[in-house]
Amino acid sequence: MGKSAITLALVAANPRSTKGLATSQQIQVAMNEHDNNVRQRQIYQMEHDNRVASMREAHFQNVSDEDYNRQHYAFRQIENQEKSNLEAKMSSLQPVRKVKVKTTVILTSCSLLGQWEDEFRKHSPGLAVKIFHNSRKKRASTTIDLRERRAVLGMNSIDVILSTSTFLWPPHTSFIDFHRVVHDESHLFIKSASSAKISCANNINSSLRWGVTATPATSAATDLSSQLSFIQGKSQSVDFQQFKTAISRFSYNPSTETLDNLVDLLKTFMVRHTKSQRINGSAALALPPSTTSTIMLDMTQDEKRAFHRVNTKTSTFQKHLTNGAQRVAAERDLVPQMSNILKKPELCGGLAHAISGYDPDRLSKIVALRKDLATHRRTETALRAVVFTQHVAMHEACIKGLKEDGFDIKQFTGSTSASKRDSEIRTFQNTSNSRPAVFVITLRSGNVGITLTAASRVYLLEPSLDPAVEVQAAGRIHRLGQDKPCHVVKFAFKNSYEANTIELHKKIAAGKITIVDGWLPPEAMAILAKGI
Numbered sequence: 001m002g003k004s005a006i007t008l009a010l011v012a013a014n015p016r017s018t019k020g021l022a023t024s025q026q027i028q029v030a031m032n033e034h035d036n037n038v039r040q041r042q043i044y045q046m047e048h049d050n051r052v053a054s055m056r057e058a059h060f061q062n063v064s065d066e067d068y069n070r071q072h073y074a075f076r077q078i079e080n081q082e083k084s085n086l087e088a089k090m091s092s093l094q095p096v097r098k099v100k101v102k103t104t105v106i107l108t109s110c111s112l113l114g115q116w117e118d119e120f121r122k123h124s125p126g127l128a129v130k131i132f133h134n135s136r137k138k139r140a141s142t143t144i145d146l147r148e149r150r151a152v153l154g155m156n157s158i159d160v161i162l163s164t165s166t167f168l169w170p171p172h173t174s175f176i177d178f179h180r181v182v183h184d185e186s187h188l189f190i191k192s193a194s195s196a197k198i199s200c201a202n203n204i205n206s207s208l209r210w211g212v213t214a215t216p217a218t219s220a221a222t223d224l225s226s227q228l229s230f231i232q233g234k235s236q237s238v239d240f241q242q243f244k245t246a247i248s249r250f251s252y253n254p255s256t257e258t259l260d261n262l263v264d265l266l267k268t269f270m271v272r273h274t275k276s277q278r279i280n281g282s283a284a285l286a287l288p289p290s291t292t293s294t295i296m297l298d299m300t301q302d303e304k305r306a307f308h309r310v311n312t313k314t315s316t317f318q319k320h321l322t323n324g325a326q327r328v329a330a331e332r333d334l335v336p337q338m339s340n341i342l343k344k345p346e347l348c349g350g351l352a353h354a355i356s357g358y359d360p361d362r363l364s365k366i367v368a369l370r371k372d373l374a375t376h377r378r379t380e381t382a383l384r385a386v387v388f389t390q391h392v393a394m395h396e397a398c399i400k401g402l403k404e405d406g407f408d409i410k411q412f413t414g415s416t417s418a419s420k421r422d423s424e425i426r427t428f429q430n431t432s433n434s435r436p437a438v439f440v441i442t443l444r445s446g447n448v449g450i451t452l453t454a455a456s457r458v459y460l461l462e463p464s465l466d467p468a469v470e471v472q473a474a475g476r477i478h479r480l481g482q483d484k485p486c487h488v489v490k491f492a493f494k495n496s497y498e499a500n501t502i503e504l505h506k507k508i509a510a511g512k513i514t515i516v517d518g519w520l521p522p523e524a525m526a527i528l529a530k531g532i
Contacts (some may be wrong), residue, residue, distance in 0.1 A: 003212040004119045004451075005480045006273060007182055010210075011104050014262045016179040016186060022099035024153045025250060030175045031149060033096045038171070039092055048086045052079060096175040098205065101155040105204055107165040108184035110135055110418035112449050114426060116160045116184070117142060119451075122481075127159040133167055135418055146173055165201045178206040184334070185449050186211030186227045202233050209233050214448070214475065215468055216270070220518050221247050221262065254516045290478040290486040295372075296494050297364050303493075320525040327465050327518045330528060360401030365394070365461050365491045370401055370491060373438070376457065383436040384428070385457040388473045394461055398440050408437040414445040421450075429454045440501050448472050453481040462491045463501040465520075465528075467508060500528045 022030070055078060063071045108116055113131050120129045130144035144151050144161065147170045155176065163169075165183060181204050209231045217223040224247055226242045246265050252256040320330065360366040369387065377383045387402075389395050392413055399409050410424040428439050431454050439452060443464065455477045464470050474488045492498035504527045507513040513524050520528075 003184065003214065004116065005123075006061070006124050007106065007184075007210075007212060008119060010180075010182075012127065012451055015159075016100070016102040018102075018254060018384070020100050021102055021156055024156075027099050027101075027153050027155065027176075030097055030099045031152065031172055033094070034172055034175050037093055037096055041090060044086060044089050048082060052082055055082075058349040088316050098175055098177045100177045101179070103155055103158050103161055103178050104182065105161050105178050105206070106178045106182045106184060107163055107201055107204075109188075109449060110164050110183065111425075112421040113162050113164070113418075114320055114424070115449075115451055118161065118426070118429075125290070129160045129162065130158050132161050132163045132169075138526070146170055152176070168200055169203055170373060174203060174205070176205060180208035180210065181206040181233075182210040182212060183230055185213055186230060187213040187215050187217070187223060200398050201230055206233070215471060217380060221250050224266075235425055243388065276479070287478060287480075287482055288485045290474070290488065292474070292488040292489040292490065294492060295368060296492055296499065296502075297368055299496070300362070300364055302362065303364060320520075321522055321529065324519055324521045325525055327515070327520055330520055330525065354404040360397045360404070363394070364493075366397055366401045369398065369459055370405055372401070372459075373407070374405065377436055380456075381436065382432075382434045383457075384455040385459065386439045386441065386455045386476060387459045387461065388441055388446070388463040390443045390464070391462070392442060395440055395442050398461070402438050402440070406436070409440060410437060411440040412445060413442045414447070425450055428452060439460045443469065443473060446473075446476070450476055451481065452476045453478060453479060453483075456482075456486050458488045460488065462494050463490060463498050463505070465501060465504075467505050495531060500530050503527055 056075065059075050059078070060068075060071065079524060086310065106116060110133065113133060113135070117129060119132060120127055131142055132144050133148055136143040144158065146152055146161075149172065152173060181201065211227045211231055213227075225244055228243055232240050232360050246258070246262040250262045263419070316338075319325075342443075360370070373383070373385060376385075387398055389398060395411070395413060399411055403409055410428045412421045412424055416424075424439070428437060429452065437454075439455065443460075458474050458477055460470055460473060470490070474486075478486045490502075492502050504513065504524055507524075507527065508515065513521065513527075515521070515524065
C-alpha cells in the first residue's frame with residue numbers, strides 16, 4: 001500500500017487532541033526560557049574557559065623542561081575537575097518546559113518535497129502544509145522559515161511540516177513537542193551519512209515516530225538497526241537493545257531459530273501493508289493490473305566483442321564459487337561488461353561522433369526500446385513511459401534516440417539538482433500536454449520514492465542482481481493514483497551475465513535459492529558465471 005497514502009490517512013484521521021496545546025503566549029514564554037538558558041550556558045562556558053586559561057598560565061609559569069611532563073599530567077587532573085564543575089553547573093539550570101503543538105513533521109529527500117506537497121494538496125486539501133527547507137523561496141505561500149521566531153509562534157496553525165533529515169532545525173525549536181515525526185524512505189539510514197541524518201532527525205522531539213519504507217532491509221538484517229535508532233529517538237522509556245541483539249544474532253548465525261526470534265520481535269513494532277491487502281473483505285488499495293515481460297536480445301558483432309573483452313571468464317569467479325559472495329562484489333565483477341559496450345568506438349560512429357554522444361542506432365537495446373515505443377504510440381497518441389538504466393552513457397544514448405523520434409523527454413541522474421528533479425517530475429505528471437513523453441532515469445537515482453503515475457509502461461534496460469530494485473522501479477507507476485493497466489518490459493542480452501541474472505531471479509522466486517543478508521551462495525554464483 002502506498003506509503004504516502006498511509007501517512008496522509010494517519011495525519012488526517014488522527015489529529016492531536018486540542019487539550020494541552022500551547023498558545024502563542026506559552027510558546028513565547030518557552031522561547032524566552034530557552035534563550036535565557038542558552039545565555040546562561042554561554043556565561044558559564046566563558047567563565048570556565050577564562051578560569052582554566054588563568055590556571056594554566058599560573059601552573060606552567062616556572063616549570064622546567066625536565067618537569068614539564070609531570071606537571072602536564074597534574075594539570076590534566078585539574079582540567080578534568082573544572083570540567084566536572086562546569087557540567088554540574090549546566091545540569092543545575094532549569095530545563096526549558098516542553099510545549100505541545102498539533103504539527104506532524106514528515107522528513108523525506110529534497111527531491112521529493114514537492115511530490116509530498118502535491119499528494120497532500122490532492123488527497124487532503126483541508127490540511128495546512130508547509131515546507132521548511134533552503135531549496136524553497138522564503139516568501140512562497142507554501143513555505144515556512146522556522147529560523148524566524150514569529151513563524152514558531154504560529155506553529156499550531158500548521159498541520160504538517162515537510163523537511164529533510166539532513167536539514168538542521170534551529171535550536172529554538174528544541175523545546176517543541178511535535179505530534180509525530182515520520183521519516184520517508186527510512187531504509188536510507190543505512191548509508192554512510194546515517195549518523196548525521198539520525199542526529200538531525202532526533203533533534204525533532206516527538207514520542208510518536210514512524211519510519212516508512214517499502215524495503216526495510218535492502219541487503220542485510222543489520223539495515224534495521226539505524227531505523228530503530230530513529231524510532232527510539234531521545235526516549236529513555238523504550239529499550240531496543242533486545243531487537244539489536246536479535247538482529248546481530250541472525251546476521252552472524254542465520255537459522256530458523258534466530259530468524260523466528262527476530263520476526264517475533266519485529267511484529268511488535270512493524271506494520272506491513274501490501275497492494276493486495278484487504279480490509280473487511282474490500283481491497284485496501286484498488287489498483288489496475290500490472291504485467292511484466294522480458295525481451296531477450298541478440299548482440300551485434302560489435303557488442304559481442306565489447307561485451308566479452310572484459311575478463312569475466314568463470315575463473316574470475318573461482319574464489320566466489322566455493323564460498324559465495326556479497327551482491328556488491330558480484331556486481332563489481334559483472335557490470336563492467338555492459339560498461340565496455342558503451343566505451344566501444346564503433347558504437348559511437350567514430351571518434352568525432354563520440355564527442356557529441358553515442359549512436360543510438362548501433363545499440364541493440366535502444367533500437368528495441370524505440371521499436372516497442374513506436375508500436376504502442378500508434379494506438380496511444382499521448383503515451384507516457386519511464387525508462388531506467390544503470391549507466392549514464394546509456395542514459396545519454398536513450399535520450400538522443402527518443403528525441404529523434406519526437407518524444408518529449410524528461411530526465412535526471414544522480415547529479416541532477418533537487419529543484420530540477422522536482423520540476424521534471426511535476427511537468428511529466430501534468431497530463432494536460434497531450435504530446436507523448438518519456439522519462440529517462442538512472443536506476444539508483446530514481447527507483448524509490450518518486451511517483452510517475454502519468455506513465456503506464458516501465459522499461460528496464462538492464463537486469464539488477466537484486467530483484468527488489470526492479471520491483472521498486474516498477475512501483476514508480478503502479479501505485480496510488482494509477483488508473484491505467486501497467487506493463488513492465490525488461491531487456492537482457494542472450495548468452496551473457498544478464499541472461500544468467502534472469503535465470504537467478506527465477507530460482508529466487510521459486511524458493512530454490514535464498515539470499516541472506518545480501519550474500520549470494522555458491523549455487524547463485526555458479527549461475528551468474530555460467531558461459532562467461
